[in-house]
Amino acid sequence: MTLQTNEKRLLDNLHTLRTFTDTPQDGVTRFSYGTQDARAREYIIKRAENCGCSVSIDALQNIRIGLPTNKPGRKTVLSGSHIDTVRNGGWLDGIYGVCGALEVLETLAENPDSLKDASFNYELVIFAEEEGSGFGSTMTGSKFITGIYAEADLDKLVSDTGMSLRQTLQSLSPYGPDGKTIVYNTGGLSQEALQNVRWDFDQVQTMLELHIEQGPVLDREGLSLGIVDSIFGMRVIEVTLTGVGNHAGATPMTERYDALCTAAECILAAEAHVKTDDDKRTVVTCGKMDIEPNCSNVIPETVRFSLEVRDKDETKIDRFMNEIIDLIVAIAEKRQVNCEIKEHSKSSPLHLTDRLIDAMSKHAAALDLPYKVMDSGAVHDACMIAKYAQTGMIFVPSINGRSHVPEENTNDADIAAGVQFLLDTVLHELHEVK
Ligand SMILES: [Zn+2]
Structure with missing residues (x-):
């Protein structure tokens, strides 16, 4: 019919x-x-x-x-x-x-x-x-x-x-x-x-x-x-970076603990890392970010952002996410910014x-x-x-x-x-x- x-x-x-x-x-x-x-x-x-x-x-x-x-x-x-x-x-x-x-x-x-x-x-x-x-x-x-x-x-x-x-x-x-x-x-x-x-x-x-x-x-x-x-499937984490808020004019570049610059480096590192994927199917996204105090003349003290990794292969999701977490921890340590990572959600x-x-x-x-x-x-x-x-x-x-x-x-x-x-x-x- x-x-x-x-x-x-x-x-x-x-x-x-x-x-x-x-x-x-x-x-x-x-x-x-x-x-x-x-x-x-x-x-x-x-x-x-x-x-x-x-x-x-x-x-x-x-x-x-x-x-x-x-x-x-x-x-x-x-x-x-x-x-x-x-x-x-x-x-x-x-x-x-x-x-x-x-x-x-x-x-x-x-x-x-x-x-x-x-x-x-x-x-x-x-x-x-x-x-x-x-x-x-x-x-x-x-x-x-x-x-x-x-x-x-x-x-x-x-x-x-x-x-x-x-x-x-x-x-x-x-x-x-x-x-x-x-x-x-x-x-x-x-x-x-x-x-x-x-x-x-x-x-x-x-x-x-x-x-x-x-x-x-x-x-x-x-x-x-x-x-x-x-x-x-996907795995989502929430990253909170806490640096030191300070005057945007009076603080020399060598004495800053800028949470937003740290976040930027973390997100770009995650992007670069996932781009090494052989079959080019794994994706990573930071789609949400809160900046405190979010003022043009204050060095950002706290930045909270989401990061999600997706693929059809669960072992790849976990491997990439675990490697990204290691990268974030290392970057925060290098910049002397405190870093807290929470697992947000996961679907197979x-x-x-x-x-x-x-x-x-x-x-x-x-x-x-x-x-x-x-x-x-x-x-x-x-x-x-x-x-x-x-x-x-x-x-x-x-x-x-x-x-x-x-x-x-x-x-x-x-x-x-x-x-x-x-x-x-x-x-x-x-x-x-x-
Ligand atoms: Zn729809």
């Missing part, structure tokens, strides 16, 4: 959702639980309800939307992603996978005959708070779904404005901007409500996430599709389901689509699910490899081909896998 997605409808949805942003002149800014989030949820829920689908929202505000033809007791094939963004992000990250799964939902709802012999149900899933823009922790919704996060984390996760995740969830009102469509679950955060956020993985047949690549590989190689096999590399990788590769080859089986340097909601259910990920090219910036883009033809490929894969999963 082949079905055709509706490219115009898909692009219309994406372009409408692009306007739901707090920064209209400067990319898409749509944080979880905010006004633009409510608008986007309302838009998607209304479309789904118009084709007779049923919507359920859990206490963390993850959404699941099922086809009217779904039958109780059957396992489910799920597809989806997230609708929140980073600040001044792009118009496709997350929402592309949601609109793709919505297009699959609408196409299947219009063609109930195509599901006559289906063995499984189909649902669209929207994971809440993926980017960590609100509470500093990524994939929050899917971490509650899998039980990595539990009730205590509702109080530990706190936004920049000092509001905890619990307070934020408690402050939501149920309706979207039209005052009619329920977009948030305000049923409270009882033990039972939180227990219901956890998925029963015995009922999950397959999880599929369609996403933009967010890197340069497919665009550079002129390919239109990526089938993900491995997801990078992940391999997605071979059966799905094989099936999708065969299908792409049969369609003559230029594709490759590839790693993902970024972690996605599907990676959380992958430990418990058969999981596949599909990438489409990001032009010039740009993402999390207003310039983020993908050609219309690639956008459409990715969604058609998702529909083909969903149909295959619904019918042929027992």
Whole structure:
């Protein structure tokens, strides 16, 4: 059975959702639980309800939307992603996978005959708070779904404005901007409500996430599709360097214990060291730094920065990170600056389901689509699910490899081909896998 997605409808949805942003002149800014989030949820829920689908929202505000033809007791094939963004992000990250799964939902709802012999149900899933823009922790919704996060984390996760995740969830009102469509679950955060956020993985047949690549590989190689096999793991440390704050004019260069110059040397040493990697896949990033007192005329006394190493090989992550820690300690010692290093977080590399990788590769080859089986340097909601259910990920090219910036883009033809490929894969999963 082949079905055709509706490219115009898909692009219309994406372009409408692009306007739901707090920064209209400067990319898409749509944080979880905010006004633009409510608008986007309302838009998607209304479309789904118009084709007779049923919507359920859990206490963390993850959404699941099922086809009217779904039958109780059957396992489910799920597809989806997230609708929140980073600040001044792009118009496709997350929402592309949601609109793709919505297009699959609408196409299947219009063609109930195509599901006559289906063995499984189909649902669209929207994971809440993926980017960590609100509470500093990524994939929050899917971490509650899998039980990595539990009730205590509702109080530990706190936004920049000092509001905890619990307070934020408690402050939501149920309706979207039209005052009619329920977009948030305000049923409270009882033990039972939180227990219901956890998925029963015995009922999950397959999880599929369609996403933009967010890197340069497919665009550079002129390919239109990526089938993900491995997801990078990472190890993150927090380094605090404490020197001596002093007057920026009166302190000679030979008598300084400058925490920021020390940090700069450490970060450049880490970069140079990781660049010696033979297969050029290990990456190191310092993305966050606090400087005290952060005044133009005072030598920085304290600098705190994050450093993360990622690779698909866990032994390489550990080896590089351990070597970087030795370098940092040596540099701090040489500069007579105090150094404290804390392990911040760690996640292991992940391999997605071979059966799905094989099936999708065969299908792409049969369609003559230029594709490759590839790693993902970024972690996605599907990676959380992958430990418990058969999981596949599909990438489409990001032009010039740009993402999390207003310039983020993908050609219309690639956008459409990715969604058609998702529909083909969903149909295959619904019918042929027992
Ligand atoms: Zn994303």
